[in-house]
Amino acid sequence: MVKRYLKSAGKQLGSKIGKQLGKKVGQKLIRQAENLNLQKRHRMGVTGFSRAGKTVLITQMTHSLLRVDEPLPEGVSRHPLSGLDLFDAGLLKPARLKEDQLARRSQFDFFRHRDSLMGQGRWPEPTRDLTWLELEIKRPQKPQALQQLVSADNLQLEIMDYPGEWLADLALPEQSFRQWSESAWELAQQPHRRKLSEPFCQLISEAAEQQQVSDALERKLADAWKDYLTAARAEGYVLNQPSRVLVPGQMQNYAMLGFFPVPDHLQLPKLQNSMARLFDAYKQEIESYLGRHFRHLDSQIILVDLLTALEQGEAALNELQQAMQAALRFFRYGNQKGMFQWLNRKIGRVVFAATKADQLVLSERIRLEKLLGALLNEIDPGNDVRARADVRYRAIAALETTRSLVDDHGQEYLLGRETDGRQQPYYSGRVPEALPIDWQTLPEQLQLKRWSPPVRIANVNQLLPAYQLGRVLNDLLKDDLS
Template sequence: MPILSQDKFDQLKQKAGNLLNRTLDQHVNLAVTGLSRSGKTAFITSLVNQLLSEGGEKHLTFFNPVHQDRFIAAKRVTQKHMHVARFDYDGAMQALSQLPAVWPQATKGISELRLAIKYKPKDSLLKYTTELATLTLDITDYPGEWLLDLSMLNMTYEQWSEQMHTLLTREPRAELAKAWMEKISQLDPLKAADELEIAELAKAYTELLHTFRHQLGLSVIQPGRFILPGELAGAPILEFFPFTEINKLDGNAYQNADDTSVIGMLKARFLEYRERVVKQFYKKHFLKFDRQIVLADCLTPLNNGKTSFEDLKLAMSMIMQSYHYGQSSLFSRLFNPKIDKLMFAATKADHVTPEQHTNLVSLVNQLVHGTKQEISFNAIDIKSLAIASIKSTNYGNGTYQGQSIPVVRGLAQASGKLTTLFPGAVPAKLPKDNYWQSHPFNFVNFAPTQGVAEHEALPHLRMDQVLQFLLGDKMS
């Protein structure tokens, strides 16, 4: 039997390692989701930064490959989908490293980024065939407003109109929507459609959605593409609106109305939007994910009051109803991918004092309680965590009425001044009606830490635990 040279043996070992690497599925598709202002851009920037800059400082001590000295390096590589925008990591880091530092601009569409992470395997079969292994990580960012549209897949135009009518006739939307709804009440749904009239009413409805989102800070914005249209800006498929008088319309007349009537055109465009925009979005992107993190900013809705917080609760419920979960195997990942790990992250944890973090996690769990129970039953690995993707404050103690109290210190976003305060106590459970009068909140938005160089690791809270949960098993 011929004796293999060392070079030949190493080549065969590498080939075997590559084959096993593919067999063991050394690839993770990670979806980063959440509503606007939940911190998706900051999260992805930090996650990439932590991996690229990991070295002797060991700033990811709860990430096993680092803790066990098995992490080698990570680098950005060419993404798979050339037609999808690249996540602007360089632009984000430039914003954070300039003086004065500013938060990076939020993404307005789908973006992707791919990393190759090299490490030493320890417990998996890979350790028998190769000294070094590579995990490919695809990160995808989606506008949260588009996520809410997934619930439309299970609705008819009538059902959607009724749901929007319910929202628009309740505060805080009701007063702002009153004038627009008055125009709809005067619209004859069975007359011949005037495209210019429908376009104007759709534009006014879109302006309402912008007001709800940016002025009131509400979370349920639907259709989401109306305020973040992407490549569909100006297309007739975005020129429809809920007919809020639909419960007054004769059922037979509605069913018999053709596409040239007002109601027929609205229904046709809704169905076209549902099929060509929402469903295609779901098929092209969502079915490929196997790991997911849902980011939630609970602090801003707490600041804004009861109605804003209730809207966040509804939005989280709508998002989670649309996901496809189930235990993952290599076969199912290739032919019917399913998410097998899910994290709920309460962001901006650095904006509250450390003893409040437990309550922040509890509050997130309360927001997703029903969904979490259901997917836990399907044996999905779930974790909730309070994080700060990019830590922008320091903790300390202050004095109030002669007593020492915990405080946060940072550069206030609005004033640009160094601010020290106790922002308030985060409730551990969903607040009752009487809670809002007796528990004022003052969760200030802080500017990012100043003076961080582009090549340095960004300060964070628990990003190492995030990485351990999402990637640790793949790098064992």
């Protein structure tokens, strides 16, 4: 009865406001009323630059939710979902993986990534295009009969993944081609990039001297710019635009990817106009394609590979900060309540997560978390994001590849599988917990090692250890799972 009433009310309200908001909105109201007592939908965006660990996070998160009841393997004392309230209360049931039978969206290849981690003992391949994964999670029943009538039985969790390189492009819509050309050229001249960009800069400078650019030379310049971006990515730098040159996805062989900077001082107006047309077409593609997906999220986890940036030095950390600041301006944040929040979705919960915390002993993970908080103060100095959304920051390891132990002298050390298969004690270095960083002494303090996933596991259903994964899920999903 309640359901019929709400459906009727939805139709009436949809009819009344249809002239103002259009038929689409009215249909959404009807669908929402029809879905009442059936399901609640939550869209989560997993955000992070290349190599931050998005694929591992989604794979481990999905595997843990599907295999909630799987017994812990020997040597693992903590369930990967510990910290998730519903799990800690013993009320979380195994989730169900839903497949898009109509193939309307590219699917996250969970089974291939899971088998790579567990069956083959190697890290999964990086994401090459925008993909989705959908899980159905049973919500606990409400104690009151009326609450049961109006409460959704299940949570439909949609997880969005995409190549981390694409984040760098989210700054482009707010720039003109001339603005971007100047900033991209200036960045290419920075000491940490100058050698990488030298072939492109020399080629376009020679073209400026001749005051003419043939079609063949234009293609050579586009290739030289691509080579420069590829080399910069290999060094761990993230401000590489256009990023689709590196990971084109469905834009493979698109002509609009062939633009490169032509600053005013080169005095090549014809080439500048040609590149500006490609740049503007590319901006429209970003806003229509990525905006269509990115601006309809309910929550977001932003993975920050802070340890790698610290290893690479001050220039890499500065680029990471700049790229993150620009990306945050692209997303829509805002805590929304009430029945109409889904009409104009905004991101209400955000977790900034410093990844690969298992490279550090337990006490240093706390310092890493503090450093991430300090970085957030730099990225969001006006509290713009934090004033509009519930923001948390954590140090995490989606897949914990090491154990943090204490030796006979009371000193913490790590034990994990190295790339050559050996296991031996390793004493990780200290992490600065505040900014600014003393870059002169940091290399002596911070000693990191790359670890391999667990050896091949016969039972692919086995749970794998994680650090603070359950807490992150609780930060993002607590309200929708309660």
